[in-house]
Amino acid sequence: MAIEKMSIAKALNESLRKALDTDPKVLIMGEDVGKLGGVFRITDGLQKDFGEERVIDTPLAESGIVGTAIGLALRGYRPVVEIQFDGFVFPAYDQIVTQLAKMHARALGKIKMPVVVRIPYGGAIGAVEHHSESPEALFAHVAGLKVVSPSNASDAYWMLQQAIQSDDPVIFFEPKRRYWDKGEVDVEAIPGELHKSRVAQAGTDLTLAAYGPMVKLCLEAAKVAAEEGKSIEVVDLRSMSPVDFDGIQASVEKTRRLVVVHEAPVFLGVGSEIAARITERCFYHLEAPVLRVGGFHSPYPPARLEDEYLPGLDRVLDAVDRSLAY
């Protein structure tokens, strides 16, 4: 056991450091990842220790970052690219969807695409437009991509290394509002599977399923609900593609109620898919329809309205009450 307490940001930094140290084919690429250490300092100090050939400051061109990472992967490298903010991934969306995701299938398996695209995502940091979005469903919908998001420091540390070791392209969503949350990381542990969910808290009356930044909120909601005598189970999905439906199913078969929470718009979001599949799988177990809590079908609002747009404690608890009322 080698437990260290560190923030999610630090855990990601340590994870990248370990990956660079372990495998000479791992490269870090992105805007400002070098001297600055990234706008969130996730790559802080890495260029200093591993050099400009391993930690590469790139031109300001997202399609170019992902497109050249694909070429480097074809040459045998394992690029980890940083997209500075969620809303800036769209110039690279073409390369991710038409090339990165499909190259393995197109080549009948002869080519592997071990590229990780790191995206700090989500709101609640008072940012300007395009700096607070949750576009994970747009990536989860694309076959060939894997999509994950850690909610705590330990997962940040281990999931990123597992993503880098994967021969598939992984879109790695980092909950930027939680970067400074601290947690315990066992740097010598044997990590669980990258795409398995985790019961963050056990309960019997209702399941709250969430990932990334919303896991902490759901744990807080469970705490408040407990004061009202309700036993809430919180499942941290960890992976949006594939989704661990078995894990959610096991929880719902126990609690018989499910509320899915994410920051992204509810309409056609990851929660929609979970609601549909869990309804199929657990039709005779459910005591209430699966409910969803998330953003609205609107552009992400100006920061002064984001508290209303984003799911907060009250909206989660309201959904819990509605579910329990059936």
Added chain:
Amino acid sequence: MTVESTAARKPRRSSGTKRATGADARKSAAATQSAEPQLVQLLTPEGDRVEDATSSEFAPYVADITADDLRGLYRDMVLTRRFDSEATALQRQGELGLWASLLGQEAAQIGSARALRDDDYIFPTYREHGVAWCRGVDPTNLLGMFRGVNHGGWDPTTNNFHLYTIVIGSQTLHATGYAMGITKDGADSAVIAYFGDGASSQGDVSEAFTFSAVYNAPVVFFCQNNQWAISEPTERQMRVPLYQRAAGFGFPGVRVDGNDVLACLAVTRWALERARNGEGPTLVEAFTYRMGAHTTSDDPTRYRADEERAAWEHKDPIERLKAHLLASGHADDAFFAELETESETLGKRVREVVRAMPDPDTMAIFENVYADGHALVDEERAQFAAYLASFEGGN
């Protein structure tokens, strides 16, 4: 040879580049390009060796080419054209869903491809049948995607010939990244990225230019300017000659007669030498012409004049080398007759292989979606297999 020396060469009008366009477009084009830029040419359309200041700069790069080599280049072009015409016929007969013909672009492809070493890596678009031929990719493998049985029927790593890329210009970034990897490996291989005049309008191509320049990547950007992006003429893609664009990114660009196989060979060798010497990227604009349709789905008679095609027919890459071979005595009738027989054999083989090409197994839908597996794919595979199985022996 530098950007400056290339750009500073005295303009010379190249014939056949004029076409009927709106008067305004011609006028504005004239404002930005005072005259058609010269292009590197080593063989005239009549098959004569060119000996002027420009050719003397590049002629040394093909000084070693023997009569045997010339016959080899001719053979490559003839067989590639034969393969291409067979594929067009097969599409018309319903054996292929689509075909993108290279008719007219044989010299650009064969000349550039024969400049490459085995350890160089090639990123084609979807029309580089001649390049594939030179890399030893069985031409019948190129037809799978057009027949609809796969998205590319060859292992890219076997011949260092990447799969065809359909999204315009995407592969120029892959080429640049691959070239960056070569530099990291300390190797002296090079990369060549093929694309068309239409692709030059894509952001990815500009980003590839930027990345390759700032990382000094050993990549040759080989643009076959065949004058048309489906129905859009070059006037809709650019206001200055394409090769000049390289200067703004900080590397040399050169325009070569794309219907002159010898000049294409020489210029590509020069560009590759620069790449291997650590001098970074080069843009080669092969000035050529697509004699047929963009693909078998479009009809060029709707958007371009017959006279234009006729003007380019005079500059045919194969006829040009044939004239040279005959005038120089490097080939005799027996050579041409033997090649004719070989062409027919190739055509027959292509026809037979395509017609015998089996449909893929149904369950291939679920194969190779992920390298490491994916729970949802596994689930859907099992469900679909069970669904299919339900038909057997059932009512």
